[in-house]
Amino acid sequence: AAPVPHPWSRMWKASPAMPRELKDLYDLGELPPQGHVPARMHAMAIRPERYGEPRGAFAREIVPVPRVGPGRVLVYTMTAGINYNNVWASLGRPADVVALRRKAGEAEDYHVGGSDGAGIVWAVGPGVRGVEVGDHVILSPGDWDERADDIRTGRDPAASQSMRAWGYESNHGSFGQFCLVRDVQCHPKPPDMSWEVAGGFLATAATAHRQLFGWHPHTVRPGDPVLVWGGAGGLGAFAVQLVRNAGGRAVAVVSSEERARVCRELGAAGVILRTDFDHWGRMPDEEDPVAHASWLSGVRAFGRRFWEVLGERRNPRIVFEHSGADTLPTSLYLCDNEGMVVTCGATSGYRSEIDLRFLWMRLKRLQGSHFASTADCRAVIGLVQGGLLDPCVTSVVGFDRIGEAHQEVYENVQPWGNRVALVNAAGT
Ligand code: NDP
Numbered sequence: 001a002a003p004v005p006h007p008w009s010r011m012w013k014a015s016p017a018m019p020r021e022l023k024d025l026y027d028l029g030e031l032p033p034q035g036h037v038p039a040r041m042h043a044m045a046i047r048p049e050r051y052g053e054p055r056g057a058f059a060r061e062i063v064p065v066p067r068v069g070p071g072r073v074l075v076y077t078m079t080a081g082i083n084y085n086n087v088w089a090s091l092g093r094p095a096d097v098v099a100l101r102r103k104a105g106e107a108e109d110y111h112v113g114g115s116d117g118a119g120i121v122w123a124v125g126p127g128v129r130g131v132e133v134g135d136h137v138i139l140s141p142g143d144w145d146e147r148a149d150d151i152r153t154g155r156d157p158a159a160s161q162s163m164r165a166w167g168y169e170s171n172h173g174s175f176g177q178f179c180l181v182r183d184v185q186c187h188p189k190p191p192d193m194s195w196e197v198a199g200g201f202l203a204t205a206a207t208a209h210r211q212l213f214g215w216h217p218h219t220v221r222p223g224d225p226v227l228v229w230g231g232a233g234g235l236g237a238f239a240v241q242l243v244r245n246a247g248g249r250a251v252a253v254v255s256s257e258e259r260a261r262v263c264r265e266l267g268a269a270g271v272i273l274r275t276d277f278d279h280w281g282r283m284p285d286e287e288d289p290v291a292h293a294s295w296l297s298g299v300r301a302f303g304r305r306f307w308e309v310l311g312e313r314r315n316p317r318i319v320f321e322h323s324g325a326d327t328l329p330t331s332l333y334l335c336d337n338e339g340m341v342v343t344c345g346a347t348s349g350y351r352s353e354i355d356l357r358f359l360w361m362r363l364k365r366l367q368g369s370h371f372a373s374t375a376d377c378r379a380v381i382g383l384v385q386g387g388l389l390d391p392c393v394t395s396v397v398g399f400d401r402i403g404e405a406h407q408e409v410y411e412n413v414q415p416w417g418n419r420v421a422l423v424n425a426a427g428t
Contacts, residue, residue: 005092009408018042019109025062028177028399028426035133039124041065043176044402046111048099051092054410058090058175063110066172066180071147073131073181075139077423079199080174080416081116082397082405083234084347085141089113089168089407094350101171108171108190108345112333115141115167115173118189118198128183136200138381139174139184142204142371146184157184158370165371167371174199175402177424188378190385191230197384200393200420204234205380206372211235211320212242214376217341222247226317227334228307229323231268232259232416235344236394238380239320240266245388248318253327255412262416266390270309277302282353283329299333306334318342325349330357332366340365392417399426 024039026032045061089097089111098111121135131137138414144151145162157163167173172180189198212226213219220226228244230236231252243250244267251270258272274280279298284291307313315336321328324346331341332354334361341364346352361364384390394417396403402421409412 028179029323029424031076031424037068037125037178038065042240042399043241044174046086046089046093046098047109048096051090051096054087054090054403055352056403057092058406060254060400061110063108063176065176065178068123068125068180070126071128071145071182072125073121073128073183073186075117075119075137075179075181075186076122077114077117077119077174077177077179078195078425080114080402080421080423081120081200081203082402082409082419082421083115083203084345084409085168085203086113086173086175087117087406087410090133090403090410095169097168100169106171109379110171112171112173112176112179113167114176114179115165115418116172116199116201117167117179117423118195119174119179121179121186122385125181130242131183131186135186136189136191136198138189138202139166139179140179140185140187140372140374140377141168141203142374143170143182143185144180157373163241163338163370171295173301174423175421185372187381190381193385195200195425196396196420196422197391197393200418201238201391202377202380202383203371204392205238205384205389206376207344207369208235208238208242208320209376209380210372211344211369212239212246212318214338214369214373215342215365218342219316219368220246220248220364224248224317225269225306225314225336226250226318226319226320227331228252229327230254231263231266231271234321234392234418236320237266237371237417238389240268241389244268245383249310250402251306251316254415259416268394270306270311272305272309276305279330280326280348281329282325295329299330302330303334315339321345324345325352328352329354332364333360335364337362337364340367342367342369344369344371393420395419397421399423 101370143166144157249269252405320343321343326348
């Protein structure tokens with residue numbers, strides 16, 4: 001059948017003349033004729049039989065292009081961000097994402113991940129609002145249904161029943177030539193922003209923004225000391241900058257001198273090398289007095305270092321957490337009275353032990369924070385566009401290096417900041 005042309009609102013580049021021979025599979029970067037949705041696509045997929053370290057879990061496959069149902073938007077993916085999410089998907093733990101979706105009635109026995117990305121709107125399903133074919137968009141991982149009852153009656157979308165981390169809990173993420181999103185996930189790409197930047201920063205920047213400004217009254221105020229774990233990582237590099245922009249004083253924790261230098265350049269008031277300490281992990285209980293005393297002496301030494309690099313004896317009003325089991329006991333101990341530990345992740349393990357006395361007796365708050373609101377997304381895109389936030393997209397990898405790039409994240413040997421993979425942009 002001849003393709004049905006549609007009015008392109010914004011052209012990416014000169015589209016091939018019509019009519020033209022239709023193919024059911026296109027090379028990376030090859031632009032299908034306008035309006036034509038091919039049957040198949042290249043994707044970096046994960047399968048349960050390959051679960052394990054990312055290097056072996058990802059493989060380039062040819063899979064069906066997802067069908068565009070009501071409220072859904074099909075995007076021709078240009079670039080895809082590399083995030084921790086798909087390290088977890090590769091490992092198949094703590095959740096087996098394919099098994100969970102199959103249990104929920106979805107047919108695919110594979111996972112095309114990718115929770116960050118940018119591309120061109122290729123087709124829209126019935127009921128889609130605010131997005132047109134041809135729009136250049138930045139994609140957010142917050143896959144929720146704005147029409148769901150709980151959201152319409154005021155529940156925070158990130159806490160709604162419909163919330164899924166796109167490209168992790170849901171399939172058809174940005175590691176395919178086409179990806180499937182909802183309209184709420186599409187944000188206009190500033191015309192002068194490159195595809196590499198556009199696809200690489202939103203998930204971490206918006207998450208960090210919400211952690212630092214979304215939990216009133218614990219938002220960063222001028223002069224506030226803030227402890228930032230992993231200050232040169234994807235989330236941490238934004239946290240350091242956002243704290244600096246708000247007049248706060250970030251003390252970043254890192255594991256190398258090179259990462260320490262990066263944090264200072266991003267505006268950290270001080271940096272701590274976590275390799276100077278060894279009290280990490282589970283907090284021993286008082287029935288083992290020797291181990292307990294040793295833990296306390298470790299955490300107190302860490303606290304003294306915090307004061308030293310900050311230049312005053314103040315504890316962090318906010319602790320920016322995502323590192324999990326290894327660091328949470330320290331975070332809660334060090335957090336100032338009436339302060340907040342805000343967490344969105346658990347890189348070192350999700351089963352943590354804390355001494356609850358520190359929590360209630362000092363009126364501290366332990367706050368969960370998951371992704372971000374639409375307002376957070378628009379805020380950070382605006383800050384990047386306006387030059388007030390460095391997107392920290394520090395490296396660009398080819399499509400076939402997506403597995404290897406996740407392996408480096410898994411081993412914590414990745415370059416600092418955020419990484420992006422070329423999908424169809426590989427062919428441009
Ligand atoms: P990155 O890998 O880019 O950065 C994480 C940083 O954490 C590393 O740079 C490392 O810094 C530090 N780190 C690693 N292991 C430890 C440890 N045992 N103790 C202390 N620090 C450690 O990852 P992201 O910043 O992108 O993501 C971090 C976590 O947040 C992940 O678990 C991810 O799944 C989660 N996340 C959750 C989101 C949500 O919406 N819920 C959104 C985005 C991320 P160094 O070695 O220099 O100290």
